Amino acid sequence: MEGTSSFALLELFQLGGIFMWPLLAFSVATVAIALERIIYLGRHNLRIDDLKLETEKYIRSGRFAEAGEFLEKQTDKRMGARVLFALVSNADLPEYELAEKAAEAEAGECIASLENGFNYLTALGSLSPLTGFLGTVSGMIGAFRSIAEAEDVSAQIVANGIYEALITTVFGLCIAIVAMIAHSLFSGAVDKFAGNIEKACSDLIIDIAKFRHYGKTEESPAPQSEPVPVDEQNEN
Template sequence: MNSGSAQATVSLVSLFFMGGVFMWPLLAFSVAAVALSLERAAYLLYHSLRLDDLAKATLAYLKADDAAVAAAYLQPLAKRRIGARILLVLVRRANLSERRLEKAVEAEALSCISRLENGCGFLTAIGSLAPLTGFLGTVSGMIGAFKSISEAAEVSAQIVADGIYEALITTEFGLIIAIVALTAHSLVTHAIDRFAAETEKTCSELIAEIAVRNEAGAANAGRSATAKAI
């Protein structure tokens, strides 16, 4: 078992050095892609994107005209849950007009989503640069292979095969790195897009509820003022 593992390690190291100088930037890309993927996964798991339970509880508090209680409920959750941060802004500014409230919630949501997307641009860049770097290494290797062929007194299939074999190593590694980076990017952006859509829907429902409550409160205040005047 250990012998097989050692042989695999030696084989991988041998392939790395056979790939030439372009394997070094590919190594950097691979480390960056794995590190960014794990960091984004850990961040999304730590900052839960679940919103349905928060929306249900907040709506219940708002229907009971308990915005202060809703804020007290959301405050401790805002440290870890992105949705709680957005809803906390909403309930704390429930006294604003509907348009101003929408602007405040939108600004907070954009800020939170921007933090969720940190590193996604680098994953996209790695997904584009890695195969190009691999292809550049392949072209460089092919140039060396044809140079060896031109200098050889007798051209054999082994000379051609060995040169092409070494040249294609960088392309393979570049494509593998690109697949990892772009897969991680797709999964992360899908989770963020789904959260953004759910947040927009939830906030629209809560703002509508707040607007109805504010209008009812204003109407009651107007009737009370009229009654006192009479």
């Protein structure tokens, strides 16, 4: 069965003509990029919730240096740690906007690295079916040429020509489907990470502001009324 399948694929490849070679290159590139992104995204944990909770504990007790040390240890494998570290390491700046901008800049670099190769998947998803259609048109031209040169035109001549011409379209569409599915899944993961990191940074900036203003993250206690002097109490 395996030998028959291999022979059938090879035969289909040969029937597709010269345009099967660029389609073969597109298929290899699509699989290679998809596998590389799977490995890269799997290696860099995109979870944020656990980092946020642990960082909040340090910030609410004013231990900014310890929060930075905790995040710095995980910057190699955690994209979220890199962004939160940029925020915490600049938490002592007089203006909160500066720390927020530092976190945004780091988040932009992280997202750019996560999206590396996405544009190639988009290009492959567009070029593959176009190349397949080009092969089909070329095959149809050859089929009609055979019909024109044949003295006795039969349905078999027409069917064989169309059959060979449509092979490239099928291969092109299959490659495009794989490329677009991979792009959609990867983009969804990166978009989710971007939303989570934005929410985490916003919450941590609020905690930092509260600690600076009140010395703790809870709401500031209501101001106590000044005690009435004893002399005024006696007069009353």
